[in-house]
Amino acid sequence: MAVGTRPAKRVDLARFTLGERIVHWLTALLTVICMATAAVLYIGSLSIAFGHRQIVETIHIYCGYALPIPMLAGLAMRAYRVDARRLNRFSPDDWRWLRSRSRRDGHIPVGKFNAGQKLNSAFTAAAILILLGTGILMHFTGLADVAYRTGATFVHDWVALALGIVVLGHISYAARDAESRRGMRTGVVDATWARYEHGAWAAEHADGEAHDQHAPAPAGSDGREPASDPGGPVEPARVRPQL
């Protein structure tokens, strides 16, 4: 919607704290470096075109070791722990959402994260830990017998391939949703978007008070927007807003 035509309707909901966003973007940066160096090490034509195997390998190894650090540091933040808990827990609606063919039409109440995002986060967390463990076995060759090192290489290669596909999927979903990108960039999302994509989470905001929602205060109001905030649970939006 154009801000100029309906300025009073625009209400933002706080989605990610600054700390959470820093964790996300540091992890993203390290992931991209790991994937790019992995491609050079692994894909023959890139190996030859790029060369410098020893340097590329060193960058890959140390970015790999650094990869879990932002997420571990994030656990020191309450907002991050709450979000990790939300990602961990599956409600009956999450299972319905996964089974539904029309999951995207908003008829199933979705929390702060939909079930796909939850599966993605669990897979990604597990994959990073597996890549770290197998990477350590490959790096410190004295740690394990050659049979286990071969096994570690096997697991590292296939899990990296799977994680690469999942990361590309993550990016392609983000590329199609400007408002979700805004959430991870600025920390706030439009309330209408939230009611459509994450209805149950938007309703949490409606239950509580608007003061912690970072809502831009419309002129002449106390921060609550009468037209879009009826004071009770908000019905999930049935029409995808055009943002």
Place this chain on the structure above:
Amino acid sequence: MTITAGTEPPEAPEQSEAERPEAVPAELTGAPVGRRLVLGLLGLGAAGVVTGRAIQDWLARRLSSLQQNDPTGLSDLLPLGNNFRYYSIVGSVPVKDASNYELKISGLVDNPVTLTLPQLRAMMQTDLTLDFQCVTGWRVLDVPWRGVKLADLLDAAGVKTEGRAVRFTCFDDAYTESLTLQQARRDDVIVALEMLGEPVTHDHGGPVRLYVGPMYGYKSAKWLSGIEITGEVKRGYWEGRGYDIDAWVGESNGRNDVPTS
């Protein structure tokens, strides 16, 4: 992240105040599926480390002929462990062909010579079909090799009595390798002009590379441009970085692979 999440006490988000405990979102009270998934995948990963070698060998046996005949080359992108991976230690390597390729034989020899590709092709060719085993674990089965026996080249140049070892240099201007004279004279050590049934491609180290049948791949120097007879073995590129100089497959570098030759 989801592993530790479960250890947190149930927490209501900021906007649900203490006087409304029933307002805890369903999202915070459901089954910890994420944690189960993470733990399950970690278990699967550990099982993969233990059984990976057997699985990889099984896949390699079934898929190697398919892979070597795949015209799209896409199957090479799958980590099956039975296909060539291309290593290069420098930024770029010049492309050489019959018009500008030269192999210089020098050092402790009676007749230093420089051979062109047509001259090498005119010499007696030896065929070998042997595996290529990389020290990092991958192995390509039954690779056809064709080229000139290194021993023939040494005889042609005439090694002086004080010659003890052979040093190899490459036209990437960086890689080096070496063998003892005794190792260099083995029948399964060739200066390869063909591999996999065609002239050695640039990415495989063409137009001319070394193939040292009984040793790990790093001994089989790519882009071979110089053979120098020396009085003692000089460490090669990877040997200065922790790899064994005598690189017998299965008896060096802490590995126990099946010998290739």
